[in-house]
Amino acid sequence: MMGLLMLAAGCEGTLTPPAPKSSGGSGQPPTVVQPGEKPGTKPETPKPAEKVTIKLYYPDEEGEWLVGVPATFAAEGRYQAAVEALTAGTEEKGLIGIFPPGVKVRSVTVKDGVATVDFSRELIDKFVGGSTGEEMLVFSLANTLTEFPEIKKVRITVEGNRPDTIAGHLDSSAPFGRQEKLIKKK
């Protein structure tokens, strides 16, 4: 069973050669823009030199809402940069970083609208847990990455394997979509 899962994870994740238009964070250009193509016709694939501004979603201290904090990244490697910024935490008053200390973002790959984020094992081993903690961690990531229009869903892997859950509650066997309900309305 586990072997099957690992195999399946491998197929969609690290083993697949990254498609040019969807790679990120691996040093390769995330997109190939054909000469003569008008900028703006495909907003989801900015040129490598461009910058993109999205919202990073951090939970409030009460664990009730996710709050968006704008951040700008170079288009090249933007997925990895966004997740690393999220895991680094925030100085914003009233918000907290939900990711456990020491966790590393091993890779972010995007294929067919699904971003697969591979973390180091600290994600599970060092996480405080809790239903609320687990929910906030998963959707701070999913809501942040789905800020990029080309990403619809987010899958979490840990050192290449798909975990059943991060902290024993939330079924992580399928990718997560964006959860608007958790975002604090102004």
Place this chain on the structure above:
Amino acid sequence: MRRFTGAMTALFFALLCLLPAVALAAPVPQILGFKQKVMKETDGTPYLHCEIGLSAAPQYTVKGGGLLHPKRLLIDLTETSLGDLDSEIGLKGKKFAQQLESVEAGAHTYLTFTTVSPVEDGSYRVTIAEGKDKSQLKLKAPVILMVDIFDGPYKPVDRVNGVKDRVIILDPGHGGLDTGAIGPDGLMEKDVTLAVSLKLRDILVASGASVTMTREDDRDVFPGGAQTDGQELQARVDVGAAVPDADIFVSVHCDAFTSPKANGTGTFYYPKTWQDAALAQALQDGMVARGGRRDRGIKEARFYVVRYSDMPAALVELAFITNYIEQAMLADDEFQRNLALGIAEGMSDFFAARR
């Protein structure tokens, strides 16, 4: 019928006024006999049940405990004759009381029970039963004075209405190798969820429900410990699936968060049917009413055990183990009892609405 009874009562009092001499001449109560037996409450709690048979109902006062004689329970019977009751009677059940001494002095009879545990509120019960066949020990007397002595304060298990014959699956979250979340002072989620679930089970069973638990002690539910979270959680779902006609699946957890500020009570569900949200809301309302913590409301979430249970299911979060104040509350027996009662009342409301 009510009017007729009222008229009869009025007539009775009128006769009493006309015949004061008869009322004064009532016979002096006399002790006719004594019996004792170790018995059990419906929840299994044992106690020593003593019966003192009397010819008529006496006036009496009960004094117990205190600094001087903490293990003495005194029953003062006014205008009562000792009869031929033995002055010292050895008592059965070494856990409860050692002996009963009886003395007649002046117009009083004093019954003194020497107890094993200090006498305090709830450690004894004194009642009078009048009429035929009131004795539980076949003691022949028109009036029975009953004295029940426990081995400490007895708190009867709470009961709720409307869960009789319901089939309920209880899942104490985590357990065994999986501690669940851990509080700042080291309190483990798995211990709290088990304690509250056992109290909840006792309430439900006392109320007539049939309860199956995924675990009743500190263990992994998957035999020998699972290799993956999915196996362990599926093992819990399987416990419910194996019970025919199970009505609901309720998983008991403590919440946790990275910031110690987060606090309150919440409930999670997965909307398989409309009943899942209804169950979650009923349990949430019950917990908030009894526990008194902040109402975080109900939330839809893809939680494994509620998603894959083939019946209405909810996962309750009692309070935050990562919050200093709530950690202390979660370790408290009284708070655990209140939350268990709140959940049971929530189930009662859910079944009432569904009927």
